[in-house]
Amino acid sequence: MALEHAILVSLTERAGSGYELARRFDRSIGYFWPATHQQIYRVLRRMDEAGWVKHTEIAQDGRPDKKVYRVAAAGRAELSRWLAEPEDPAILRDGLGVKLRGASLGSVDLVLREIERHRAEHATRREVYRGIQKRDFPKPATLHGRDLHQYLVLRGGIRAEESFVAWCDEVIDALRKDSR
Amino acid sequence: MALEHAILVSLTERAGSGYELARRFDRSIGYFWPATHQQIYRVLRRMDEAGWVKHTEIAQDGRPDKKVYRVAAAGRAELSRWLAEPEDPAILRDGLGVKLRGASLGSVDLVLREIERHRAEHATRREVYRGIQKRDFPKPATLHGRDLHQYLVLRGGIRAEESFVAWCDEVIDALRKDSR
DNA sequence: AGGTGCACTGCAACGAGTTGCATAGGTACG
DNA sequence: CGTACCTATGCAACTCGTTGCAGTGCACCT
Numbered sequence: 381m382a383l384e385h386a387i388l389v390s391l392t393e394r395a396g397s398g399y400e401l402a403r404r405f406d407r408s409i410g411y412f413w414p415a416t417h418q419q420i421y422r423v424l425r426r427m428d429e430a431g432w433v434k435h436t437e438i439a440q441d442g443r444p445d446k447k448v449y450r451v452a453a454a455g456r457a458e459l460s461r462w463l464a465e466p467e468d469p470a471i472l473r474d475g476l477g478v479k480l481r482g483a484s485l486g487s488v489d490l491v492l493r494e495i496e497r498h499r500a501e502h503a504t505r506r507e508v509y510r511g512i513q514k515r516d517f518p519k520p521a522t523l524h525g526r527d528l529h530q531y532l533v534l535r536g537g538i539r540a541e542e543s544f545v546a547w548c549d550e551v552i553d554a555l556r557k558d559s560r
Numbered sequence: 561m562a563l564e565h566a567i568l569v570s571l572t573e574r575a576g577s578g579y580e581l582a583r584r585f586d587r588s589i590g591y592f593w594p595a596t597h598q599q600i601y602r603v604l605r606r607m608d609e610a611g612w613v614k615h616t617e618i619a620q621d622g623r624p625d626k627k628v629y630r631v632a633a634a635g636r637a638e639l640s641r642w643l644a645e646p647e648d649p650a651i652l653r654d655g656l657g658v659k660l661r662g663a664s665l666g667s668v669d670l671v672l673r674e675i676e677r678h679r680a681e682h683a684t685r686r687e688v689y690r691g692i693q694k695r696d697f698p699k700p701a702t703l704h705g706r707d708l709h710q711y712l713v714l715r716g717g718i719r720a721e722e723s724f725v726a727w728c729d730e731v732i733d734a735l736r737k738d739s740r
Numbered sequence: 741a742g743g744t745g746c747a748c749t750g751c752a753a754c755g756a757g758t759t760g761c762a763t764a765g766g767t768a769c770g
Numbered sequence: 771c772g773t774a775c776c777t778a779t780g781c782a783a784c785t786c787g788t789t790g791c792a793g794t795g796c797a798c799c800t
Contacts, residue, residue, distance in 0.1 A: 382655045382658060383756085383757095385655075385658060385659075385662070386658045388662075389658060389661055389662035389665070390571075392662070392665055395742065397777095398777075398779070399672035399777065399778050400668070400780080402576055402722075409562065409658075409661070412652060412653070412654055412657035412658065413654075413655075413657070413659055413755085414651055414653065416757080416758070416759090417778090417779085417780095418757085418758075418759085418780085419756080420757090421779065421780065422780090425780095429610055435589065437737075440777090440778090442765070442766055442777090443765080443766075443768090443777055443778070444763095444764070444765075444777060444778040444779070445778075445779090446777085446778060446779085447778090447779085452737050456665070459665055460665060460666040460667075463659060463662060463663070463665065463666030463667065463670065464666060464667060464670050464673060466677065467654070467655045467656055467659055467674060467675060467678075469656075469678050469681045469682065470652075470653065470654035470655065470656065470724075471594055472591070472592060472593055472650075472717070472720055473593055473594065473650065474608050474649055474650035474716070475562045475565075475593075475647045475648070475649065475650065476649075477592035477713045477717075478562060478565060478566045478569055478592065478705075478711050479565075479595070479643060479647055480567035480709050480712060480716075481569055481589070481709055481710060481713050482565070482568075482572070482643060482709075483641065483643070483706075483709050484635070484705050484706045485569070485639055485640060485643065486639065486640040486643030486644060487587060487640075487643065489643060490643065491643060494646060494647060496796090497588055497646065498647075498649050502649065504739055508694075509586070510788095517788095522775075523738075524738055525664050525738070526663075526797090527666045528734060528735075528738055529660050529661055529662075529663050529664060530661060532660060532730070532731045532734055532735075533657045533660050534658075535727065535730060535731075536654070536657055536727045536731075537652070537657075539606075539635045539723050539726065540652055540720075540723060540727075542723070543719050543720060543722070544650075544720075546716065546719065547716045547719045548714070550715060551712045551715075551716075554708060554712055555708075555712075557591045557702075558704055558705070558708055563787095577747095577748075578747090578748080578749070578750095579748050579749075580745065594775075594787095595787085596773090596788070597748090597749090597750095597788090598750085598787085598788075598789085599787065601749070601750065601784080602750095602786095605750095620747090622747095622795075622796055623746090623747055623748070623795075623796075624747060624748040624749065624793095624794065624795075625748075625749085626747085626748060626749085627748095627749085634771090653768095686749090731793085
């Protein structure tokens with residue numbers, strides 16, 4: 381439902397090919413809305429047929445040709461229609477929770493190690509996001525408009541990772557105490 | 561990938577019909593792994609065919625017959641196999657982030673109102689979880705084993721909602737200041 | 741008497757997301 | 771010289787998740 385819109389937002393910021401979009405989704409936008417190149421190509425095609433975007437084929441030497449997409453009027457209209465529409469609250473779906481809940485049916489120790497691993501992963505992401513914040517938004521108080529919005533989205537990512545890490549710490553601590 | 565395992569965990573706690581499982585998923589387990597009755601019925605059937613669960617048909621008067629499922633040996637084996645296997649870290653996928661990022665392409669004011677709405681939703685969930693915590697786990701320090709694990713999963717839900725609400729507050733505050 | 745809601749199961753169709761593979765030239769490493 | 775990775779696009783097949791519908795019978799409300 382919303383990959384279309386994520387792509388439209390990204391393309392509005394600047395035009396690009398499917399491949400480039402996939403790279404962008406690997407960084408920034410994709411931290412909050414992951415997508416593979418397959419999905420992106422398919423959705424681009426669909427939006428092209430619907431007239432939401434237009435593409436220009438660009439021949440490159442040494443490299444394969446590419447199609448650079450830009451948002452058309454119908455796409456901008458669709459985007460503002462969607463922006464005004466209510467959005468379902470994000471749902472949390474975490475397999476680690478299921479594992480923890482079932483821990484006593486297997487090895488609690490293995491689950492504990494798994495949680496430590498996830499803690500490390502999320503701590504890494506947190507640091508990546510903090511790095512972006514320092515580099516791209518050193519003075520948050522001076523931000524306005526689009527830059528402010530981008531900064532706030534990043535803040536959401538940081539907060540989510542922080543809170544995940546804190547939860548892992550609580551769990552690790554409690555499980556260690558319990559096994560003594 | 562893991563709905564099977566979520567159901568197995570739930571069925572291990574106690575046997576039940578598809579319908580009953582769907583109710584459980586609406587409460588507790590489903591807060592961290594949502595599923596509709598359709599998915600549950602299909603997966604139960606699949607697991608039945610694979611021999612992971614067994615069902616007993618139970619005739620009820622006044623109500624439709626039901627099939628009560630319980631975990632078979634193969635299901636227990638599969639569960640402990642899965643518990644020992646590494647799990648992909650949960651991915652965050654939040655349309656609200658996309659909306660905020662694109663806010664300046666539509667009405668910032670409408671997006672702001674949308675964020676206020678989500679804040680209210682998440683605050684409600686947070687209160688529901690806190691209620692469960694107070695009712696079911698009044699003395700966390702005394703918990704062990706399975707009860708402790710359940711409590712910790714609930715703590716994860718509470719933390720996630722708390723952090724979401726805090727983020728909304730940060731965003732609302734920043735957008736209000738920016739529009740002045 | 742009629743409507744709504746609950747308990748219970750299920751089909752059928754669709755949309756979203758994943759995985760594996762194919763193609764094809766360029767560059768970089770050992 | 772072979773291998774592997776990067777740019778670039780795409781097909782095919784699959785699983786996962788959602789939505790709409792259908793049937794049965796009881797209980798409750800108006």
